[in-house]
Amino acid sequence: MHGGEGRTFVAEKFPLSRFDPGIREQLNVYAEELLKWSKTYNLIGPCTREELFDRHFLDGVLLLDHWITRGKLADVGSGAGLPGMVLALLADGVDEICLIESRKKKVRFLNHVVQLLGLEKVKVFHGTAKHAGEKWGGRFDTVVSRGIGDLLYGGREALSLLPPGGTYLTFKGFNHQQEIQNFSQDKISSFFEVPRIVYAETATGNRIVALTKK
Secondary structure (H helix, E strand, O other): OOOOOOOEEOOOOOOHHHOOHHHHHHHHHHHHHHHHHHHHHOOOOOOOHHHHHHHHHHHHHHHHHHOOOOEEEEEEOOOOOOOHHHHHHHOOOEEEEEEEEOOHHHHHHHHHHHHHHOOOOEEEEEOOHHHHHHHHOOOOOEEEEOOOOOHHHHHHHHHOOOOOOOEEEEEEOOOHHHHHHHHHOOHHHHHEOOOEEEEEEOOOOOEEEEEEEO
């Protein structure tokens, strides 16, 4: 894997044409199911198909482009599968993906999509990161999250899932500096290397922050 301070980028759009027809079809099916189920189960806020790709699916591409993801990966608080389900479709180098989600209706949706798309390398864990860590402590090379809480909370959630050298990647906004400061002042920071920003976007302030376990 790689890290270091990230370069700054302008706002991007999901590069659908970059992927082969089979992957594009799977992404489209996933998008259709997510929009359909959200009408009943409120899996994601109101959005168009275009917004779904550019605001939500794009995060999976950013992780692929700005961090090498391989081996085993866990998505903590996966929700409707963002970004874990997208990575399952795009990341050839990842041989196992675990979507960790505690809410029953979202677990039901994730299992539906996994079965519908025949995603054999994906498993859905119904429970918390703590429970997943008790079952698979130190199993995952990479842990990702999106919108589960601040950096301190995310680091605590990811810690037991990672082996030494494993990395937690999370999306942050304009308040990332305060979150990094709060994290660095907590005792849990002693279990990680210094936080790194591996991607920064100028238009929205979005960042990908990386914590590598010592």
